[in-house]
Amino acid sequence: MRLAAHVSELHPNTAEITVAVPEGVDAELLAKVLSNPEMAALLTPLAKTIK
Template identity: 75%
Template sequence: MKEQDEGSSTITVPDGVDAELLMKVLGNPEMVALLTSLAKTMKV
């Protein structure tokens, strides 16, 4: 597992996940809106 420290918060990402790319995706408001919309349509 890799850990990325952003200020005072730390996130842990699974092996095989590019933490920098993930942060770029989550830093894009359009991608956040898309993922949020997708998550709302998923059934658990």
């Protein structure tokens, strides 16, 4: 499954981002979580350490 997040609504100077969502993950719920600035701020540093 692929999820296209239109972040231009949150950040007008950014383009569309396409993210691969693993099977079994609720894409809509993930989009809601990542669209929350506080959750994105918490998860971004964690994701960088996992890469």
